[in-house]
Amino acid sequence: MRTIALLLAYDGADFAGSQWQTDIRTVQGALESAWEALTQEQRRIVLAGRTDAGVHASGQVAHVQTDTRHSLATIWRGLNAHLPTDLAVQNVGEAPRDFHARFSALQREYRYLIDCAPAPLPQLRHQALHYAGSLDVPAMTAALQLLEGTHDFAAFTTATPTQRSTVRTMHWTRIVEREWFDRRLLAIELAANAFLQHMVRMIVGTLLLVGRGRMTVDQFGEVLASRDRRLAGPTAPAHGLTLTAVRYPPGLIRWVEPIERQNGTTKVEQPSSYVHEE
Structure with a gap:
């Protein structure tokens, strides 16, 4: 079992908030649908912070526990291919098994x-x-x-x-x-x-x-x-x-940086606590 961290950005105008709700369009619901389409797994995706309807994010963080063998590059590319245009994964990373997007945040x-x-x-x-x-x-x-x-x-x-x-x-x-x-x-x-x-x-x-x-x-x-x-x-x-950023202890998440993606491969040699700040 792996724990994957996701850095998210979304325009909240057409979402009824971030948390899953029955028969209502939410960030969590869109993420879980995209995850299932990519991996054929039904998983609960946990967000670091709850945002209300209409609130945006450029640095939201989520995690999912998974058995998928997809590489981080494939997860990144595949999720964005399945997500709507007002929600996008900005980065992905490997995290410890006990990492929790909400409770591990500082x-x-x-x-x-x-x-x-x-x-x-x-x-x-x-x-x-x-x-x-x-x-x-x-x-x-x-x-x-x-x-x-x-x-x-x-x-x-x-x-x-x-x-x-x-x-x-x-x-x-x-x-x-x-x-x-x-x-x-x-x-x-x-x-x-x-x-x-x-x-x-x-x-x-x-x-x-x-x-x-x-x-x-x-x-x-x-x-x-x-x-x-x-x-x-x-x-x-x-x-x-x-929501512009969520901060974690340095090195807790091994984020993939775009500069490290070359020829379809992904390197995770430089752990980083950086999440996002404009």
Whole structure:
């Protein structure tokens, strides 16, 4: 039995989320169908992070345990041949038998894009939230930095019966500019050991209140301390959010890099912990 890791990218606009659901199009469902078509195995594919309907990924990671004897190059090429055009495998790798895409991860990274131009750009309608106005970015940055460290993020999540703890560790945060289609966008970027349901979108929705002058930085801190969802801002729309990276201990996954694929062969001589970051 082998454990294969998959690095995934997808446009979430037409998916009802990442997790498998009966009779609904999901990322996991599309992956498992492609895997069966390639290997004739019915296997459960496990994702590192759950993304909601409309949320994208450029650095999602999944794993599957398999008896297939296909090479990594064949798995990579074959899966992409069977997958829809809005979902693609970016890399494949061999992992230890006990590797788990979710539980072996050390860090997840997300990016939320905001377009503040006077008029929306149609090409960005599924990738960025359009807000035609000015935002106080220094105040937003100061508020965002209050989230760094270990905190109870109950104010920024939807309570669920299965949620054991709402404490998470935010490793770093930043607000930077990113250019897409010659348009300068505001990117809110966060990295944590794990995220709660809707957590990034609720943080962004509350940060927008700060940016618009409807909430002070101190009030933002009070929302975090309160653990009260009712005090936070609205949940930002899903389409501006992308899972950009999942990090693992160095050398845990032996990723295949495109430069190492020559003449139809695959080399895995250089283990790497690199997943993805734009």
